[in-house]
Amino acid sequence: MAKHVKRELSEAALAMIAERFKVLAEPMRLKILHAVWDDERTVGEIIGAVGGLQANVSKHLGVLQQAGLVARRKDGLRVFYRIADPTVFDLCEVVCESLHDRLSQQIDEIQPRGAARRRA
Amino acid sequence: MAKHVKRELSEAALAMIAERFKVLAEPMRLKILHAVWDDERTVGEIIGAVGGLQANVSKHLGVLQQAGLVARRKDGLRVFYRIADPTVFDLCEVVCESLHDRLSQQIDEIQPRGAARRRA
DNA sequence: CTACTATATTGCTAAACGGCAAACTAGTGT
DNA sequence: ACACTAGTTTGCCGTTTAGCAATATAGTAG
Numbered sequence: 001m002a003k004h005v006k007r008e009l010s011e012a013a014l015a016m017i018a019e020r021f022k023v024l025a026e027p028m029r030l031k032i033l034h035a036v037w038d039d040e041r042t043v044g045e046i047i048g049a050v051g052g053l054q055a056n057v058s059k060h061l062g063v064l065q066q067a068g069l070v071a072r073r074k075d076g077l078r079v080f081y082r083i084a085d086p087t088v089f090d091l092c093e094v095v096c097e098s099l100h101d102r103l104s105q106q107i108d109e110i111q112p113r114g115a116a117r118r119r120a
Numbered sequence: 121m122a123k124h125v126k127r128e129l130s131e132a133a134l135a136m137i138a139e140r141f142k143v144l145a146e147p148m149r150l151k152i153l154h155a156v157w158d159d160e161r162t163v164g165e166i167i168g169a170v171g172g173l174q175a176n177v178s179k180h181l182g183v184l185q186q187a188g189l190v191a192r193r194k195d196g197l198r199v200f201y202r203i204a205d206p207t208v209f210d211l212c213e214v215v216c217e218s219l220h221d222r223l224s225q226q227i228d229e230i231q232p233r234g235a236a237r238r239r240a
Numbered sequence: 241c242t243a244c245t246a247t248a249t250t251g252c253t254a255a256a257c258g259g260c261a262a263a264c265t266a267g268t269g270t
Numbered sequence: 271a272c273a274c275t276a277g278t279t280t281g282c283c284g285t286t287t288a289g290c291a292a293t294a295t296a297g298t299a300g
Contacts, residue, residue: 004209006157007216011147014154018147020215025142026258027134034134037126043277056259058278068222077267077276087218089124091211095140096127098207102188146288163247176289178248197246197297 023067024091028052029060032081033088036070040082143187144211148172149180152201153208156190160202 009017023029028050035041035049047057061081064070071084083089129137143149148170155161155169167177181201184190191204203209 004157004206004213006154007212009150009154013216014147014150016219017212017215018145018150020219021141021211022145025138025145027131027138028258030129030134030138034126034129037124053260054277055261055279059258062278074267074277079277085218085222086124087214090214092127092137093124094207094210094214095137096133098205099136099140102205148288173290174247175249175291179288182248194247194297199247 020067023063023069024088026060028056029064030092032057032060032064033069033083033092036081036083037089040073040080042078042080044078046081140187143183143189144208146180148176149184150212152177152180152184153189153203153212156201156203160193160200162198162200164198166201 031050032046035046041049043054043058043061046061047054050057061070065072065081065084069083069085069088070081073080073082151170152166155166161169163174163178163181166181167174170177181190185192185201185204189203189205189208190201193200193202
């Protein structure tokens with residue numbers, strides 16, 4: 001049970017951190033990241049995977065790139081995007097586990113008969 | 121260098137993950153979390169630490185509690201809040217490091233004379 | 241009950257942002 | 271040059287939300 005360090009955080013630092021979270025606070029952008037999770041994909045492929053208008057996907061890709069989460073590679077007519085910041089994996093992982101734990105706990109609160117079900 | 125697992129994520133799961141990020145995507149809420157980082161604090165103390173109107177801080181605390189990130193304890197007139205989900209520590213840590221790396225890299229791109237400065 | 245303190249809630253307004261549609265840019269082939 | 275394809279950008283509209291101000295609740299003291 002490691003003690004967590006309390007960094008001193010300036011106003012500007014907090015703004016940057018919040019900004020990073022804001023970029024991730026959009027289901028469509030998460031879907032896009034999911035679509036390029038393990039390999040680079042063209043915009044067309046991404047659109048096919050996430051299902052939205054091309055203009056919107058393009059805008060979201062711009063936001064993700066501006067934030068440094070994805071990177072672009074152009075080849076002829078097509079543009080490939082890929083994950084540029086692997087910490088997105090960790091962030092999603094941590095959030096997923098937290099949500100899972102929370103929901104499990106809520107289940108137990110309502111229906112405690114789920115015996116061997118306590119947190120891993 | 122561990123390979124990252126690609127979970128299959130439903131629409132609903134993505135919405136929940138995005139929602140979690142959205143809660144964190146606000147400098148004032150990060151400041152509040154920072155104020156209760158290592159110990160529980162009353163609303164009054166939190167207001168003193170973060171510097172905002174009482175109504176706003178109270179509303180933000182409501183959002184944080186609804187999301188399960190902080191927990192309430194009432195004692196007489198005062199209400200104490202504390203971190204309820206320790207993953208916020210990890211999330212902030214990961215984002216901080218990512219931002220730090222990104223900024224360092226940008227520095228190097230502009231002024232490459234910082235010799236032994238490549239990414240860890 | 242009245243007065244007071246600590247916190248929460250409600251209504252308002254302004255700014256930010258996502259989706260849509262249309263126009264624009266760039267690369268390819270004929 | 272023209273037509274076509276892949277992506278990007280721009281303008282508009284509707285929703286969401288943070289901050290503000292005022293009101294409301296709850297607990298304490300007299």
